[in-house]
Amino acid sequence: MSVFNREAAVRLILLRLARLGAELGKPALAQADEQTRLFGEASHLDSIGLVTLMSDLEEDIHRACGVRIVIADERAMSRLTSPFRRVGLLADHLVELVAAAQA
Amino acid sequence: MRIALVTGTSRGLGRALAESLLGDGWTVHGFARGPQALAHPAFRAHAVDVGDEAAVQAAVAAVLETSGRVDLLVNNAGAASMNSLLLTPAKKAEMLMRVNYLGAFHCLQAVGKAMVRQRAGTIVNLTSVAVPLALSGEAAYVASKAAVEALTKVAANELQPHGVRVVAVGLGPVDTDLTRAVGRDQLAALNVRIGRPSGTTLAEAVGFVAEEWGGAPSSTGTVRYLARLG
Numbered sequence: 133m134s135v136f137n138r139e140a141a142v143r144l145i146l147l148r149l150a151r152l153g154a155e156l157g158k159p160a161l162a163q164a165d166e167q168t169r170l171f172g173e174a175s176h177l178d179s180i181g182l183v184t185l186m187s188d189l190e191e192d193i194h195r196a197c198g199v200r201i202v203i204a205d206e207r208a209m210s211r212l213t214s215p216f217r218r219v220g221l222l223a224d225h226l227v228e229l230v231a232a233a234q235a
Numbered sequence: 236m237r238i239a240l241v242t243g244t245s246r247g248l249g250r251a252l253a254e255s256l257l258g259d260g261w262t263v264h265g266f267a268r269g270p271q272a273l274a275h276p277a278f279r280a281h282a283v284d285v286g287d288e289a290a291v292q293a294a295v296a297a298v299l300e301t302s303g304r305v306d307l308l309v310n311n312a313g314a315a316s317m318n319s320l321l322l323t324p325a326k327k328a329e330m331l332m333r334v335n336y337l338g339a340f341h342c343l344q345a346v347g348k349a350m351v352r353q354r355a356g357t358i359v360n361l362t363s364v365a366v367p368l369a370l371s372g373e374a375a376y377v378a379s380k381a382a383v384e385a386l387t388k389v390a391a392n393e394l395q396p397h398g399v400r401v402v403a404v405g406l407g408p409v410d411t412d413l414t415r416a417v418g419r420d421q422l423a424a425l426n427v428r429i430g431r432p433s434g435t436t437l438a439e440a441v442g443f444v445a446e447e448w449g450g451a452p453s454s455t456g457t458v459r460y461l462a463r464l465g
């Protein structure tokens with residue numbers, strides 16, 4: 133079983149954002165970092181982009197770690213700070229989900 | 236190779252739809268709780284209760300594992316119950332909502348994500364003429380199928396930008412296990428009411444639903460009935 137740490141999660145998200153940016157004609161997404169906002173004001177993604185990102189990431193994680201996760205789970209929805217707000221927060225959430233699925 | 240996932244393939248319309256797709260060269264994954272007698276080299280049976288979210292997610296993952304993609308989802312699995320509203324046990328209403336609405340919801344969600352990744356796909360949800368007719372004696376069934384129709388329209392709006400088409404197809408009475416408990420007179424009267432006095436054969440029903448992936452697909456968000464509704 134491969135180790136999926138925070139660094140790997142951030143890398144995966146940034147890679148996906150860059151690809152999505154190319155697809156959506158939003159090159160700024162290639163310059164994203166941990167502080168980049170994913171949703172809401174000052175974000176480069178609309179709800180369609182966010183859905184695409186989450187669906188793509190679920191598959192990436194399956195390929196990388198061999199586990200199937202659902203990113204928008206109850207835990208994500210009930211968090212005080214949404215994991216969809218920034219890249220770094222999403223990375224934390226992904227690491228938790230993968231660890232739980234691998235346990 | 237085109238890949239389809241059809242729910243409710245152990246009998247009735249679902250089985251006939253699966254056979255028709257297989258005949259057209261599709262690979263078909265079939266979901267049902269009970270045993271599935273359909274035998275074909277391109278048919279894969281999965282034992283799944285569509286009302287169970289985790290089971291649906293696991294089964295869709297297994298489909299993606301073997302076939303890599305899903306081009307068509309047919310949310311056909313369903314249950315019905317004839318009862319006047321005031322005599323319908325709440326448990327029955329809950330069961331119908333779970334199978335008809337949540338079953339479609341879970342499958343749509345799990346397969347929808349794969350289709351978003353593919354940036355392509357077609358989802359067909361089964362409904363009934365009982366919805367536009369607001370048919371007496373079928374309150375719980377009609378409500379569950381009305382929910383399916385509403386889900387179809389919202390899903391169509393949300394998934395259109397991802398290249399995914401979502402439609403609903405509504406039938407009148409077709410001779411399957413679902414309608415066997417209903418009186419012949421009642422079915423005949425309903426067939427007259429929807430402008431199909433000689434009824435609808437299983438083959439006609441399959442042909443009508445299959446238009447969505449065959450010759451004449453309707454635009455996303457459409458709810459189409461095999462009936463003449465006044």
Ligand SMILES: NC(=O)c1ccc[n+]([C@@H]2O[C@H](COP(=O)([O-])OP(=O)(O)OC[C@H]3O[C@@H](n4cnc5c(N)ncnc54)[C@H](OP(=O)(O)O)[C@@H]3O)[C@@H](O)[C@H]2O)c1
Pocket residue numbers: 242243244245246247248249266267268269270283284285286310311312313314315334338361362363364405406407408409410411412413414
């Ligand atoms: N027949 C009609 O007159 C008519 C008219 C209008 C609309 N429709 C719609 O057409 C669809 C098919 O109906 P039908 O006439 O073919 O019914 P049917 O002969 O009773 O078959 C229903 C199918 O759904 C499956 N199913 C039921 N509950 C399930 C669950 N929880 N999980 C997985 N599969 C489940 C059954 O398999 P298992 O029991 O093995 O799970 C079976 O394969 C339904 O959505 C129905 O509402 C039918």
